[in-house]
Amino acid sequence: MTRVTAPSRLHFGLFHVPGGEGDPAARSFGGVGLMIDRPGVVVSARPAGSWQFEGQLASRAQVFAHRLMAGADHPPRPLSVLVERCPEEHTGLGVGTQLGLAVGKAVAVETGGPDPTAAEIAGRVGRGERSAVGVHGFDRGGLVVEPGKLPGEAVSPLVMRVGLPDEWRVAVLVPTGAERWHGSREQRAFAAAERLPRPDGLTDALCRIALLGMLPAAVAGDLAAFGEAVHEFNRRAGEPFAAEQGGAYAGPEVAGLVEAVRVLGVKGVGQSSWGPAVFAVVGSADEAAWLVGKLRPLARGWVARPSDGHRVERD
Numbered sequence: 330m331t332r333v334t335a336p337s338r339l340h341f342g343l344f345h346v347p348g349g350e351g352d353p354a355a356r357s358f359g360g361v362g363l364m365i366d367r368p369g370v371v372v373s374a375r376p377a378g379s380w381q382f383e384g385q386l387a388s389r390a391q392v393f394a395h396r397l398m399a400g401a402d403h404p405p406r407p408l409s410v411l412v413e414r415c416p417e418e419h420t421g422l423g424v425g426t427q428l429g430l431a432v433g434k435a436v437a438v439e440t441g442g443p444d445p446t447a448a449e450i451a452g453r454v455g456r457g458e459r460s461a462v463g464v465h466g467f468d469r470g471g472l473v474v475e476p477g478k479l480p481g482e483a484v485s486p487l488v489m490r491v492g493l494p495d496e497w498r499v500a501v502l503v504p505t506g507a508e509r510w511h512g513s514r515e516q517r518a519f520a521a522a523e524r525l526p527r528p529d530g531l532t533d534a535l536c537r538i539a540l541l542g543m544l545p546a547a548v549a550g551d552l553a554a555f556g557e558a559v560h561e562f563n564r565r566a567g568e569p570f571a572a573e574q575g576g577a578y579a580g581p582e583v584a585g586l587v588e589a590v591r592v593l594g595v596k597g598v599g600q601s602s603w604g605p606a607v608f609a610v611v612g613s614a615d616e617a618a619w620l621v622g623k624l625r626p627l628a629r630g631w632v633a634r635p636s637d638g639h640r641v642e643r644d
Contacts, residue, residue: 330375330644331439335431336364336470336636337416338423338463339499340602341559342566344539345477345532347523359477359485361539361562362423362462362601363608364470365499365633368416370427374435377409384412386428393429394436396454405440420503421601426463429454431639438641447639452483461485470638472547474539493610493635494550498617500609501601502590502628504582528568538562552612556597559610563599579604586627595620 344359372390382391390412398405410432418424433450437443447468451457457464461475465487472491478484542558545551567577578584583604590598590609597610607628611617614632621630 330373331435332371332373332413332642332644333431333435333438334640334642335370335372335427335467336366336638337369337633338427338466338601339363339365339501339606339608340421340423340460340462341563341599342535343460343477344535344566346569356477356479356485358459359475360460360462360566361472361474361543362460362466363472363493363499363610364463364466364636364638365501366636367501367631367633368422369414369636370412370416370424370431371414372410372412372428372431372435374408374410374439376439377407380407381409382412383409385415386412386418386424389425389428390432393432393454397433397436397450399453401442405436405442408436408439410435419603421604421606422501423463423602426451426456427467429456430464430467434639434641438643448484457484461487465490466636467639470636472544472635474544489544491544491547492637493547494552496613497552497635498611498614499633499635500611500617500620500630501633502586502607502609502621502624502630504586504605504607504628506582531565531568535562535566538565552610553596556595556610559597560591560599567600583607586624589624589627590620593620593623 340362342360345357347357390410415428416422416424430447430450433454437445447464451464461484462473464484466473469490474488475485476488538558538561546555546558564577576584578600583600586607587598595609595611601608609620617632
């Protein structure tokens with residue numbers, strides 16, 4: 330039996346949303362994000378008489394497995410695939426990518442074939458269409474920077490991976506009553522952003538914040554500088570979608586929660602992907618637990634730590 334434990338992904342924002350009269354040869358999307366250990370995804374696979382898929386999001390796991398097997402030279406022996414743990418979809422935690430990669434890794438290892446990289450699995454199961462933060466984060470964990478895709482590239486390459494200090498923690502907060510952005514609503518938001526000219530200098534500004542602010546602060550363990558860079562990056566990355574969202578964040582509940590965290594003195598706060606999950610990077614587990622408790626009337630939450638990537642166990 331093979332068990333794969335995958336992290337969850339926080340996405341701080343995209344570098345470059347294509348639009349207007351942009352260079353068609355330029356890289357698209359890209360971005361920065363952080364892998365965390367909770368809630369995570371756990372998938373196991375074991376030999377069986379016929380293919381079986383059980384657990385939360387079993388139908389999605391089946392689709393991913395069939396896509397992976399479609400590219401195999403020889404049909405693998407049947408497996409029973411169980412999704413043991415999987416967070417709720419459409420909360421900004423990268424569930425689809427982590428589930429697809431975990432299923433692909435479990436099936437590949439249990440069937441005894443070549444051990445593929447996350448980028449190879451992503452290309453076969455159809456993940457990484459825009460962002461590759463979760464793809465590279467599955468393998469490497471940590472703070473991930475990727476530049477975006479050139480035309481014809483299946484998955485954006487990895488630029489840099491940085492580990493955060495061991496004592497840092499992340500409070501993850503999901504505001505009560507917030508709307509979910511996914512499917513056709515997400516597609517409309519991208520379509521609207523792509524029809525408009527990009528804000529002047531936005532991509533350059535985001536690159537500067539990430540490469541000259543966020544990354545050096547992470548390496549130095551400077552929580553205050555890291556937090557300010559993360560917050561500024563996240564807020565500005567929402568500008569292309571402001572017309573659809575009504576601002577930098579995906580609705581008033583998210584915006585209100587971000588402001589509430591900032592009022593409490595936490596600098597590194599923002600919306601993960603389309604939300605509604607809000608992240609707050611703090612210096613210790615005690616501070617993260619205090620923050621979750623303090624904001625309980627506004628959001629449900631939990632404490633997570635930065636992850637080093639997926640784990641594979643064999644029984």
